[in-house]
Amino acid sequence: KVLIDVPHSDLAEELAQSETKIQVLQDTLQQVLDRREEERQSRQLLELYLEALKTEDSVLSKVAEPQAAPRKEIDVVDIGTSSTDSSATTALSNQVLAALKEKPAPELGLDSQDLELVLKEDAAALASALGWDKQKAGAVQAACEQELSKRLRQVQALHSLRSTSKGKKALP
Numbered sequence: 001k002v003l004i005d006v007p008h009s010d011l012a013e014e015l016a017q018s019e020t021k022i023q024v025l026q027d028t029l030q031q032v033l034d035r036r037e038e039e040r041q042s043r044q045l046l047e048l049y050l051e052a053l054k055t056e057d058s059v060l061s062k063v064a065e066p067q068a069a070p071r072k073e074i075d076v077v078d079i080g081t082s083s084t085d086s087s088a089t090t091a092l093s094n095q096v097l098a099a100l101k102e103k104p105a106p107e108l109g110l111d112s113q114d115l116e117l118v119l120k121e122d123a124a125a126l127a128s129a130l131g132w133d134k135q136k137a138g139a140v141q142a143a144c145e146q147e148l149s150k151r152l153r154q155v156q157a158l159h160s161l162r163s164t165s166k167g168k169k170a171l172p
Helices: 008-015 019-062 068-082 094-102 112-120 123-130 134-170
Strands: none
Touching: 008 019, 019 134, 094 112, 094 123, 112 134, 123 134
């Protein structure tokens, strides 16, 4: 992370390498960090899935009507993860703005709620807050939209897996 944040020229001078080689090195390091973040998110999703299965198993064993009670609980969780609270219309926090300014791929470092806030922000207001042009702010919003979409697909995959595993348990 530190090597990525160091300016190309300083690192090139320190390592006695060309700036293009340093740029390639920093790009590679950023890709490694991005891959690690994706792996971390995948592990979290798997842990969430396993935890949900354990919770469902314990609820199913305690409830006489297994389909009614767990279904309501799942719906509440689903709504909670995809909805936004009333603060979504307010300005972005300094922490979110700092992440957008400083990180090469800020969409990977923001949680889903922050991604939603960035998407709801007007591109011109975002550009002004970051001191960027509107095109660069729009590109960051597009990257945030893609990341949020990917995360939502992961959640949908989790629900699909959950539904599939419920179907198999219901069989003889």
